[in-house]
Structure formats: structure tokens, C-alpha cells
Amino acid sequence: MAAPVRQRLLTSTIDLLRRHGVHGTGIADVLRESGVARQSIYHHFPDGKDELVAAATQAAGEHVRRVAQGGHVDALLAWWERTLIEHDYDIGCPVAAAALAGPDCPASTRAAREVFATWREDLASALRLDGVADPELLAGVLVSAFEGAIMQARVERSVTPLRDVAIVMGRLIVPE
Amino acid sequence: MAAPVRQRLLTSTIDLLRRHGVHGTGIADVLRESGVARQSIYHHFPDGKDELVAAATQAAGEHVRRVAQGGHVDALLAWWERTLIEHDYDIGCPVAAAALAGPDCPASTRAAREVFATWREDLASALRLDGVADPELLAGVLVSAFEGAIMQARVERSVTPLRDVAIVMGRLIVPE
């Protein structure tokens, strides 16, 4: 009962987005998992589901950002490996879920775009500090490769796709 | 009226999967877009939506496979660029949609896994023929990077993520 209502809503929504995607997650599911009253959703997120999903996407993006403190690729990799195994490969990336929601959820799409941009900027800064060539280019490809690897890892039920990305990208991330 | 019913069902389902994902696509939508009778779905796909989506995923995977005849990365890139622009960035990869559908759609998840495996094998064979080192490793990362780039390209409404993947991966795909 400790956590405030808004936070509980976001946490539950993120969890459900990772399992079932945007359209596979119902308001009733969020209510059940968070134990919050129906009306409270529309108090905190007047625009309804799309706004809730967009806010959850932003929050999830911030969380991952803190995990990869300073853009350390190895920390990101380790965290995703652990998370996938902990949840028995029954989850994906909530930002990917928002990105694939489609035109019915414009706010969610926008949120996904902004999170991806933030991730790229963080990674590019870290790469630049390490003296790596083409930091922006590599940062974008890193985000792409990570997102694809998470998707493959989920259906393969194996962390191999993630590790392979780390191996291959490691060859490119070298000081010039 | 030319195309047989089963084919029209698959074509329409693929199109809708790319726009709205698995849970965002309803049976009624498929019926409307394909102009097929409701009962015909359950004639060709007795297990209902999950089986239809799985079959559509397989068919889409085969189609992309033919596009990348022999595993030519450049052909794949050009096709995705053209497709995204043609549809004004309102589509994604249908296999990704199936991969993120979640545990309610076990057949679709299985289909996504098999398509990813086929793509990796095709790419690995092509890389091996070109005398590239670590063909399996690179093939897996290529699939990851492509899938992630398609996702980013969609929300960014730009082909830049795809081109960046091509540039960076081109540096790795060199004869040993």
C-alpha cells in the first residue's frame, strides 16, 4: 500500500506491456494487477489508455537509462540477460511494444520515438567519451541490434542473441 | 475474385499484422479487408486466430526470404526502404508482431521463431559462400539489427536507422 497510486499504475502497466503488448493489455488487467480503482486511471491519465501507455513507456525508458548508467553496454547486456531469465523469457521490451502499437496510439508511438532518441544520445555520449569513431552512427545501430536481440532472445528462449550482439558490436567499439 | 480464398486471407492478415500487431487485428478486420466469409477462416484455419496469424507469419517469412534471394543484404535493405516509404512508415515487420504477441498465441510465437531461424540460416549460408568469418554469428546479429532498425525507422519516419545498420554491418562483412 506504500507506493502512490500513479506509480503503481505505471509499474503494472510496464509489466503488462512487456508480456502482452499494447493491444493485448486491457484496462481491467492493469486494475487487477495494480489494485487501483478504475476511476484513478482517468484521474491521473485523462486521455485514457494511450496516455497511460505513453507514460509507462517514458518511465520504462528512464529506468533502462538508469540501468545503463553512463551508457555502459556491458551493464545493459547483463541487465537484459538477467531480466529475461528471471521472467522465463515471457517478456519483451516495453518500448518496442509501444513502438509497434500502431496509429491508434499516437501518444505511445511518440513516447517510443523519444525514448529511442534518448537512448541513442546517451550511448553516443558514452562512445564519444571513450574516443570511439562515429559515435552517433554506432549508437543507433546498438539500439537496433539490442531491440532485435531482445525479440529474438524471447522467442528462442535463450540469451545467445544478446551475447552475439555484444560480441560483434564489441569489435566495432574500439578507440580510433 | 482471382486469388483463392486462403491466399487472400493470408495477404490481408499480413497487412493488418504489420499495421496493428496481433492483438490490434480483429477477425472482423481480416474479413473486411479480404472480402471473405467468416466461416472460411475456420475452414482453412480450424484453430482460429492463432493459427491464421501463425500461417500469415510463415508466409510473410517466405516472402521476405524470396526478396533476399541468396541472402543479399543490399537487396533486403533496398526492399525494406521501399516498403516503408510506400506505406508512409505505417507498417512494421509482421514476424516481429508475431514474436511480441505473447503467451496467448503460442502458434504465432513458434512461427516467429522458425522464420527467424530460417532467415539466419539463409544469411549464414550466403556469408559463408562469400568467405566471411563467423557466418552464423554475423547472421544472427544481422537479423537483430534489421528488426531493430525497422522498428526505429517506423517511429522515426525515416530510413536512416536501416541505412546506418547497412553501413556498420558492411564493415564487418569482409572476407577473412
Place this chain on the structure above:
DNA sequence: CCTCCCCTAGACCGAACGGTCTATATTGGC
């Protein structure tokens, strides 16, 4: 005190969901 805000409880709405059912063509092969 009263009022405003946050929160809960739960009924209620019309629409859409996936799936089943009956009934009626229209085929092509035996």
C-alpha cells in the same frame, strides 16, 4: 466548519471481441 483533492467501489454503457451456428449455393470427382 467546509471545501477541495485523492482515492475507492461498483454499476453501467455501447461497441467490439473471437467463435459457433444454420442455411444455401457452387463446384469437381466418383
Place this chain on the structure above:
DNA sequence: GCCAATATAGACCGTTCGGTCTAGGGGAGG
């Protein structure tokens, strides 16, 4: 001629959907 397979049309089912509504509880600040 007959039968099975394929197709169409459309009613119908119970459930769930996202969203709105009313009614009331409790705490903080005027």
C-alpha cells in the same frame, strides 16, 4: 445422380473492451 469440399450470407453467443457515471470515504488547508 450423388457426395464431399469449398464458398457465401448472416444471425447469434457470451465475454471483454475502453470509457463514463454516481456515491461516498478520508485527509489537508482555508
